[in-house]
Amino acid sequence: MTVYIVGAGPGDPELITLKGKKVIEKADIIIYAGSLVNQRILDYARTDAERYNSAGMTLEEILKVISEGVKEGKSVVRIHSGDPSIYGAIGEQIRRLDELGIQYEIIPGVSSFLAAAASLKKEYTLPGVSQTVIITRMGGRTKVPKKESLGDLAKHRASMCIFLSAQLVEKVTEELKKGYPGDTPVAVVYKASWDDEKIIMTNLQELPKAVKESGITRTALILIGEFLHTIGEDSKLYHKDFEHGYRRKK
Numbered sequence: 001m002t003v004y005i006v007g008a009g010p011g012d013p014e015l016i017t018l019k020g021k022k023v024i025e026k027a028d029i030i031i032y033a034g035s036l037v038n039q040r041i042l043d044y045a046r047t048d049a050e051r052y053n054s055a056g057m058t059l060e061e062i063l064k065v066i067s068e069g070v071k072e073g074k075s076v077v078r079i080h081s082g083d084p085s086i087y088g089a090i091g092e093q094i095r096r097l098d099e100l101g102i103q104y105e106i107i108p109g110v111s112s113f114l115a116a117a118a119s120l121k122k123e124y125t126l127p128g129v130s131q132t133v134i135i136t137r138m139g140g141r142t143k144v145p146k147k148e149s150l151g152d153l154a155k156h157r158a159s160m161c162i163f164l165s166a167q168l169v170e171k172v173t174e175e176l177k178k179g180y181p182g183d184t185p186v187a188v189v190y191k192a193s194w195d196d197e198k199i200i201m202t203n204l205q206e207l208p209k210a211v212k213e214s215g216i217t218r219t220a221l222i223l224i225g226e227f228l229h230t231i232g233e234d235s236k237l238y239h240k241d242f243e244h245g246y247r248r249k250k
Helices: 018-026 039-044 059-071 091-100 112-120 150-154 166-176 207-214
Strands: 002-007 029-032 050-053 076-080 103-107 133-137 159-163 185-190 198-203 220-224
Touching: 002 018, 002 091, 018 039, 018 076, 018 103, 029 039, 029 059, 050 059, 059 076, 059 091, 091 103, 112 159, 112 185, 112 220, 133 150, 150 159, 150 166, 166 207, 166 220, 185 207, 198 207
Parallel strands: 002 076, 002 103, 029 050, 029 076, 133 159
Antiparallel strands: 159 220, 185 198, 185 220
């Protein structure tokens, strides 16, 4: 039997992939990250499917449910929020599955940083503004390598998406100021694509105050960069004078 590791998307249950939805519909056992995954995703599951909320489980307990399910010939689905490759902690799970000789398939999902851009109606990679997107976080209980310090990354002034750091907003601001000017636009997106989504628009200088006044402490992305208020140049891709393999100048 193949175990499926599924990215459930950022929150809106309709933002799961068709492939992810199909394996959930057929699953005998579902293990889901209950503290992050929208519970409405489970509406796609069979009513008789076994359900385990991994929020209160250890890695060993999760693997026990998976391995016992596989031995019994049951279809097992492990659901993560967003896309499991971004802060999904799947590395430790797939290492153990490899050791146990259990086959698995990873089904990608829509990350919250993409849902946030959609809610803001913005493009991270504006021509003439930024062609680089940095996805990172502040170090907390999970450390960040020194070579990836927020202050050093800020010096690139690229479009940046900061995960898991709203509760450290003052430290985030201090580090970002090592690269970005104080008037650089910032968006804080709380629970992107959920029904109770909240968006705060501010600038780097006012970021700590704006976050404090909002009461947001978790489940939020901090986005920074000129892409938030600059129009940018037109893409060459659709320019009438730009030739490529699918279009020639008339």
